[in-house]
Amino acid sequence: MREFSLPALYEVPAGASLPLLLDRNAERHPAEPVMARRAGAAGWADVTATEFRDQVRAVARGLIASGVEPGDRVALMARTRYEWSLLDFAIWYAGAVTVPVYETSSAEQLAWILADSGAVACVTETAGHRAAVESVRDRAPACTLLWTLDAGEEPGAGAVEALTRAGAAVTDEVLEQRRDTLGPDSTATLIYTSGTTGRPKGCMLSHRAFLADAGNVVRALEPLFRTGHSSVLLFLPLAHVFARLVQVACVMAPIRLGHVGDIKTLTEDLASFRPTTLLGVPRVFEKVYNSARAKAREGGKGGIFDRAAGTAIAYSRALDAPGRMPLGLRLRHALHDRLVYRRLRAVLGGRATHAISGGAALGERLGHFYRGIGFTVLEGYGLTESCAPTAFNPWDAPRIGTVGRPLPGSSVAIAEDGEVLLRGDHLFSGYWNNEAATAEAMTDGWYRTGDLGSLDDDGYLSLTGRKKEIIVTAGGKNVAPAVIEDRIRAHALISECMVVGDGRPFVAALITLDEEFLGRWAAEHGRAGLPREELLADPELLAAVQEAVDGGNAAVSRAESVRAFRVLPVPFSEESGHLTPSMKLKRHVVLKDYAGLIDELYGA
Known part of the structure; x- marks a missing residue:
């Protein structure tokens, strides 16, 4: 076994927990902007370390007053936004465990996560999300508390306001006792894996795991995490562990963090926020x-x-x-x-x-x-x-x-x-x-x-x-799909590519097209207005797709190269059941749903 390791740059202190980062920041950097909230179309309003700590504590009081106990699971279903980070730290400050839920989750996925985690409470973003939770409450009987961030137009009706009011009588002593129930090995979150096969599993991540990872990232990438200078604009879903770790790293540094919930506005948001570091896929x-x-x-x-x-x-x-x-x-x-x-x-x-x-x-x-x-x-x-x-x-x-x-x-x-x-x-x-x-x-x-x-x-x-995706062709050749799929997918026209060929005489691929660039291609080539079926069968379009495939084939041996492909009529999506919430292919579902088309590729 070949092994490589590097010495730690950060050691998790005894008694450490994630909410203590907020108290440290308020003490050491009281006036330093650590968050930025959207302030209409005009720009951003900074939130200092002291202000963020105080807002988190106010919401945490509300959770305690509402009956959330140490170790209880609290689900959070919303797009990436300032309140996501606020609630995440408030749940921790109250000694509880955050259970993130993708805001695109189906009722079935939602029911499973709420029931399996035993969540006692759920914060949703919209009335639609709330209705989805209400529809599965009979399958998640422990979930008795429900708040909504955007609860109509009535002032003060939202989750943050309601929790702040509810916790007004909770003393500092009670709040800090609750915070101090946590230690490095307390569970911070249950993140349900996307589940490309079978039901998602609840992955338990401790305060130590977040602190060790974020602490060593901040130290190793120190020039990117300079207090008073650096900033990150977060547009990946906070239900995903990658965005969540970056959130913690920004608070740990601390540096200024902004949130974008709709990537349709990302270009304008980048121009107004002007981050020093981006993260993405x-x-x-x-x-x-x-x-x-x-x-x-x-x-x-x-x-x-x-x-x-x-x-x-x-x-x-x-x-x-x-x-x-x-x-x-x-x-x-x-x-x-x-x-x-x-x-x-x-x-x-x-x-x-x-x-x-x-x-x-x-x-x-x-x-x-x-x-x-x-x-x-x-x-x-x-x-x-x-x-x-x-x-x-x-x-x-x-x-x-x-x-x-x-x-x-x-x-x-x-x-x-x-x-x-x-x-x-x-x-x-x-x-x-x-x-x-x-x-x-x-x-x-x-x-x-x-x-x-x-x-x-x-x-x-x-x-x-x-390992589980390795294809073994009829000729005994082992093919790792990721290498050629990534190369093909890099082409502007391609949205997704899935290589097939297990037990078959050669490797083939199912391909979906990027809707934005398909429209551009059609306009550039005089095909605008063509019915979709005719456009997808156009010889010139198929030749362009073949160029993408040829580019992928250049990265692999002849035995691993794609010899045939089919362009699918519609993209893979989470709604169709072919992608997970983190945009990974559910290969077994694609293989099942397109079995007949795959047989046609091989003349079966």
């Missing part, structure tokens, strides 16, 4: 690149953009090469910086120099493109069970194409069969009410991720796929 960075390229082509400047992109990639690659940067490349890079790169950075708010990306592979070419324009995307790797990042690229020594080195204070190992194993204080405590699943996931203190990968001599981790 590869699809976000792919869309930024593809949109910029499409707009350049529409304006007759496609050639300039492509030359600038090529220069950025070459410049980034040269940064990793021995010797001096060629003078000609430096001059071309300076020219394109004035013409193209600074405009792209302006789209990202104008101040951001780095981003943290996780969830899937960004791709080497895009990684070099972004670093070449002066915006370095640091890829990382983690799971719910590892409290998000368990590896990430150093800010000063990224190795593009890898997911970086282990979190300080943790270990990464590669088992004999290539599986990635993890160990450290940031790991989960187990699955809620599921000892069998916990035992299956752990071996001698190591968490078995199910991912396949390799470590180089410097400890940088590269991922190659999932």
Whole structure:
């Protein structure tokens, strides 16, 4: 077994807990902005460390007064917004456990999470969410308390206001006694895994796990977490562990944190908030690149953009090469910086120099493109069970194409069969009410991720796929779908790609198209107004999709390459049952629903 570890940069103190971060911030940085709330279309209103601490304490009092006891589970169903962070810390301050629920969850998913967690209370965002909870209350009898953030137009009717009023009589002594019931090994949250197969499992993450992970991230990426300077605009769902860990890291630093609940306004929000660091998933960075390229082509400047992109990639690659940067490349890079790169950075708010990306592979070419324009995307790797990042690229020594080195204070190992194993204080405590699943996931203190990968001599981790997703063709060839799927999906036209071929004579793929770029393609090629069925069968469109497939095939051997594909009439979605709330493919559902089409690919 090959293993690599790094010494801890942060040790969790005895008696530590997440709400104590707020008291520390109010003491050390009382007037420092730690949050920013939307203040209408005009901009943002800062919330100081003292103000945030006091608002959290007021809501926590309300939870206590309403009957929430230490260790009780409180569900939180809302989009990413300021109140999400406020309630999360208030639940912790009251000694309770947060159970995040995606606001897109179905009634069945909601019923399962509320019932399995035994949640005694639920805070929803809208009347629609509240109605969904009401509809499953008979299946979650413990859930007797229900509040709604946006409870109509009546002033003071919302959850925050109602809880603040309810807790007015709760004394500081009672509140602090409740806070002090917590310790590092108390459970902070139950996060239900997306469940690509079977029912989601409640992943128990302790205060220690969050503090160890966030503390070591903040220390290792110190230039990105400078109090009084740095800021993050959070637009990923806070129901996901990645966004949640970043929330904690921002409070721990502390730095200014803003929230965006609707990515349709993201461009305007970036321009007004002007963050110094972004976080996202590869699809976000792919869309930024593809949109910029499409707009350049529409304006007759496609050639300039492509030359600038090529220069950025070459410049980034040269940064990793021995010797001096060629003078000609430096001059071309300076020219394109004035013409193209600074405009792209302006789209990202104008101040951001780095981003943290996780969830899937960004791709080497895009990684070099972004670093070449002066915006370095640091890829990382983690799971719910590892409290998000368990590896990430150093800010000063990224190795593009890898997911970086282990979190300080943790270990990464590669088992004999290539599986990635993890160990450290940031790991989960187990699955809620599921000892069998916990035992299956752990071996001698190591968490078995199910991912396949390799470590180089410097400890940088590269991922190659999932053990359970390996396809074995009829010819006996093992194929890891992630490599080629990620490459195909990077094309502007492609939304999703799923490789098939288990037990078949060759590899094929099911492909869905990006609705925005499909419309652009149709307009550019004189196909606007065509019925969708005719458009998807258009030979020129299929040739463009074939280009995307050819680009993916270039990354793999001939035996692993996609020989045939079908464009599906509608995208995969959470509503269709083909994607999890975190946008992962439910492969078994796709295989079942499109079994006939897959047979057609092989002439069956």
